[in-house]
Amino acid sequence: MKKQPDREEGEKYMPKSIYETIYRDLKQKIENDVFAYQELLPSENTLIQTYNCSRNTLRRAVSRLVTDGYVQTMQGKGVRNIYQPIAQTAFTIGEIETFRESAARNGHHAITKVLLFTEFSINEKQALYTGFPAGSDIYYIQRLHYLDAMPLILNHNYFLKEAVPGLTKEIAQNSIYEYLEQTLHMTIVNSKRVMTVEKMTEIDEKYLMKDVQDYNCMAVISSQTYNSDGICFEYTQSRHRPDYFRFYDNAVRKSV
Amino acid sequence: MKKQPDREEGEKYMPKSIYETIYRDLKQKIENDVFAYQELLPSENTLIQTYNCSRNTLRRAVSRLVTDGYVQTMQGKGVRNIYQPIAQTAFTIGEIETFRESAARNGHHAITKVLLFTEFSINEKQALYTGFPAGSDIYYIQRLHYLDAMPLILNHNYFLKEAVPGLTKEIAQNSIYEYLEQTLHMTIVNSKRVMTVEKMTEIDEKYLMKDVQDYNCMAVISSQTYNSDGICFEYTQSRHRPDYFRFYDNAVRKSV
DNA sequence: GTCAACGACTTGTTTAAACAAATTTTGAAA
DNA sequence: TTTCAAAATTTGTTTAAACAAGTCGTTGAC
Numbered sequence: 197m198k199k200q201p202d203r204e205e206g207e208k209y210m211p212k213s214i215y216e217t218i219y220r221d222l223k224q225k226i227e228n229d230v231f232a233y234q235e236l237l238p239s240e241n242t243l244i245q246t247y248n249c250s251r252n253t254l255r256r257a258v259s260r261l262v263t264d265g266y267v268q269t270m271q272g273k274g275v276r277n278i279y280q281p282i283a284q285t286a287f288t289i290g291e292i293e294t295f296r297e298s299a300a301r302n303g304h305h306a307i308t309k310v311l312l313f314t315e316f317s318i319n320e321k322q323a324l325y326t327g328f329p330a331g332s333d334i335y336y337i338q339r340l341h342y343l344d345a346m347p348l349i350l351n352h353n354y355f356l357k358e359a360v361p362g363l364t365k366e367i368a369q370n371s372i373y374e375y376l377e378q379t380l381h382m383t384i385v386n387s388k389r390v391m392t393v394e395k396m397t398e399i400d401e402k403y404l405m406k407d408v409q410d411y412n413c414m415a416v417i418s419s420q421t422y423n424s425d426g427i428c429f430e431y432t433q434s435r436h437r438p439d440y441f442r443f444y445d446n447a448v449r450k451s452v
Numbered sequence: 453m454k455k456q457p458d459r460e461e462g463e464k465y466m467p468k469s470i471y472e473t474i475y476r477d478l479k480q481k482i483e484n485d486v487f488a489y490q491e492l493l494p495s496e497n498t499l500i501q502t503y504n505c506s507r508n509t510l511r512r513a514v515s516r517l518v519t520d521g522y523v524q525t526m527q528g529k530g531v532r533n534i535y536q537p538i539a540q541t542a543f544t545i546g547e548i549e550t551f552r553e554s555a556a557r558n559g560h561h562a563i564t565k566v567l568l569f570t571e572f573s574i575n576e577k578q579a580l581y582t583g584f585p586a587g588s589d590i591y592y593i594q595r596l597h598y599l600d601a602m603p604l605i606l607n608h609n610y611f612l613k614e615a616v617p618g619l620t621k622e623i624a625q626n627s628i629y630e631y632l633e634q635t636l637h638m639t640i641v642n643s644k645r646v647m648t649v650e651k652m653t654e655i656d657e658k659y660l661m662k663d664v665q666d667y668n669c670m671a672v673i674s675s676q677t678y679n680s681d682g683i684c685f686e687y688t689q690s691r692h693r694p695d696y697f698r699f700y701d702n703a704v705r706k707s708v
Numbered sequence: 709g710t711c712a713a714c715g716a717c718t719t720g721t722t723t724a725a726a727c728a729a730a731t732t733t734t735g736a737a738a
Numbered sequence: 739t740t741t742c743a744a745a746a747t748t749t750g751t752t753t754a755a756a757c758a759a760g761t762c763g764t765t766g767a768c
Contacts, residue, residue: 214751215752239719240719250754252751252752253751270680270682270718270760270761272719273762274717274719275719383705384705385704386521388521388702389700389703391701392694392697392699393667393670395667410668411649411651411668412666412667413649413668413669413694415648424524424526426524428534438649443646443647443699445644445645445646446643447642448641470721470722495747497748506722507725509721509723512721525750527748529730529731530731531748
């Protein structure tokens with residue numbers, strides 16, 4: 197695995213680094229049962245020969261599998277496969293990906309409906325929970341996300357206007373992130389999220405919970421997203437229909 | 453930063469690796485505003501001289517800060533501090549830590565009450581959601597966790613008996629994890645978790661939700677925990693009082 | 709046969725070096 | 739002064755090497 201080919205214009209995605217190529221290959225092998233659950237993967241030395249790479253590069257790939265909860269390393273013993281496929285209800289969160297991407301990945305059909313598209317300036321109260329300084333000009337968008345014709349998520353988006361110029365209702369109806377990345381060439385870096393359970397609002401009731409009996413709460417994910425300039429350009433509150441909400445996570449024990 | 457001293461018996465914790473020492477030092481400096489929000493940290497070369505370590509070791513420390521959402525690296529520019537302190541409601545999840553540890557870290561007083569301590573064998577139905585093979589002998593424990601005299605969490609613990617021998621009601625009342633680590637010398641490695649919102653049960657109502665108005669849901673975290681032998685020795689369902697539940701997370705955008 | 713020591717093999721940590729890629733600074737030319 | 743190209747500085751990727759530490763099987767002494 198000596199060199200990676202350059203990526204061409206419009207070409208399908210290809211990992212730009214060796215360790216990521218190896219990571220994806222191992223991950224795919226684990227998902228497809230090439231390595232059995234609870235069995236040891238081939239040793240570092242073996243995999244180094246398989247991929248013809250250096251030890252550091254291989255270890256870098258494996259360490260990502262560890263944080264994904266796919267494998268577990270044991271000093272002196274080896275690397276054990278602890279991956280088990282999960283029964284998916286509607287879709288899986290866990291990375292930064294769009295509703296569309298997430299739906300497609302799980303074989304569903306996604307539609308987005310824009311309920312409200314407007315602009316205003318952040319006041320003192322909003323500054324507290326959005327993290328934007330008071331007085332900032334923002335786009336405020338309410339969007340309803342359908343999965344297979346069923347409304348599942350109500351999003352309240354706040355986009356910093358100076359960081360995301362030219363946003364329109366049409367873009368919001370398709371994919372805002374596609375616009376950010378493809379047109380504005382923005383690079384999304386990370387997203388700080390807080391998950392809570394909140395009581396249903398009238399808007400929730402009207403758009404999401406008509407058919408849902410008994411529940412009076414929503415699963416809420418509030419997030420602040422940063423781009424590669426270190427600017428927090430988005431605050432979003434995602435209100436999920438509770439009976440279809442699942443959030444997956446893997447926690448690795450740090451040395452105590 | 454040439455060598456780390458050996459850890460002595462009963463000594464207070466000291467990181468056993470150089471990169472972790474650096475990670476902790478930088479983290480603490482960020483939390484204490486030694487580096488201002490949105491400012492660049494000193495460059496790699498500067499920090500290498502500061503800590504007298506190699507570039508790889510320093511970069512390893514910084515990469516943990518990235519996954520923690522503390523900093524953001526920008527090729528050609530530098531490393532930007534994006535840490536902002538969070539207003540904590542009751543406590544923070546995000547790592548594998550005990551209720552006691554979590555409470556203490558946030559300056560609260562924790563009490564645990566054992567509601568039920570029993571043993572049985574897993575049946576077919578339970579095998580589905582616990583992940584234990586049918587027929588496994590397990591301890592089943594119901595525990596109520598109080599924070600500052602307020603009941604917040606109701607835990608349903610399933611411990612694999614052969615992996616966790618000698619568990620008693622007394623241990624459950626104190627700290628099971630302390631028993632696992634100190635007495636059984638077990639090493640906890642990782643924990644796969646799923647977060648959902650579920651309707652309140654009679655038990656929830658009886659123990660947790662007497663004073664809580666209007667909510668009819670619980671925040672539920674179901675987790676499977678693995679030890680260093682690769683054995684899933686624990687399945688736990690944690691049912692949280694919704695108005696005090698917060699789950700923090702930082703998602704890093706992987707190359708798209 | 710038992711047990712300890714050794715060696716082989718595993719993953720974990722650290723250093724060093726070279727090159728790539730992105731950005732900023734410098735400085736010379738216009 | 740402005741402009742542009744080169745140089746310096748920054749982080750990103752990869753290789754190589756050495757040693758540490760944990761596990762396991764073998765061997766040999768008893």
